[in-house]
Amino acid sequence: MGEVQIRLQKINTDGDSAVLREEMQDDIRDNIQENMAEKQELQDSIRDNIRENEPEDQADESRKAAAGPDGTSTASESDSGAEPATETEEPDDDTLVAAMESILFAMGDAVPVNSIAAALGVSRERTLQAADALSERCRLRSSGVSLNWYEDSIQLSTKPELYDYLIRIASEPKKPKLTPTLLETLSIIAYRQPVTRMEVENIRGVNSDFAINRLVSYDLVQEVGRKEVPGRPLLFGTTQQFLRSFGIRSVEELPEPDSSHMESFREEAEEEVSSKLDI
Secondary structure (H helix, E strand, C coil): CHHHHHHHHHHHHCCCHHHHHHHHHHHHHHHHHHHHHHHHHHHHHHHHHHHHHHHHHHHHHHHHHHECCCCCECHHHHHCCCCCCCCCCCCCHHHHHHHHHHHHHHHCCCEEHHHHHHHHCCCHHHHHHHHHHHHHHHCCCCCCEEEEEECCEEEEEECHHHHHHHCCCCCCCCCCCCCHHHHHHHHHHHHHCCEEHHHHHHHHCCCCHHHHHHHHHCCCEEEEEECCCCCCCEEEEECHHHHHHHCCCCHHHCCCCCHHHHHHHHHHHHHHHHHHHCC
16 A cells, blocks of 8 residues: 555656556555455355354254253153144234234225135134124124125125215215116026026027126126037126125025016017017
8 A cells, every 4th residue: 555655646746647547546456356355265264164163053052952951851752752842823812803804904805714714824713703703893883894795705895874974085886777688687697607698598588798798897797617518608607796786695695586587587588679670
């Protein structure tokens, strides 16, 4: 570094400062590289010392773990095949209910019970118990939400009696208008699902493309797969929105169909065809 200072002084007095500046930069660069090399050697030395001492430290820790509180060995207990105790603890009931409530609130949509159980890290049985406890809490008059079941999924939603307060701050949702044709098609799909478009048309006796597409746009009907027959036509079934709209937990709660209703559906479909063809 003394040589660098001498050159700095020469820059002020010597006319050829550009050459001296370049030489000074080279010296500084060399010093930096030397310092970096020394630093790397120091790091390598520290790393080697750690490697050398590591096996001995691990052996000491193993001996301490094998020794009992009085310094005696507990090898006989470990040799007996006893499994080490796990320290994982499941959350208490109050924490479980609160965590489930936060999950359902954050997700918004219905969440499968098995997914909630996996998120909480508990069994399905404890998850169902927590759901019952949360449902009881939601039944209190001071709660503004209710817990609803849709097949094997649950969802938090606003209580219907508080709807008037809700729409004062949120825009009123547009309700789909279900014409007799749409209701007829929806009923067939609900009771016969999964069902193909052709099977719906065979029951109604008319083309049902428009009705099915409109029900899909209303989120009341969805594609649920394909039928394993030549051509593999699409299969249709109802959605969770269908369950919400009709206030039921599953399609099993639908009322028993009356055979006379199916006959009336066919008659209405024939009238629809006649009106379109001006017969």
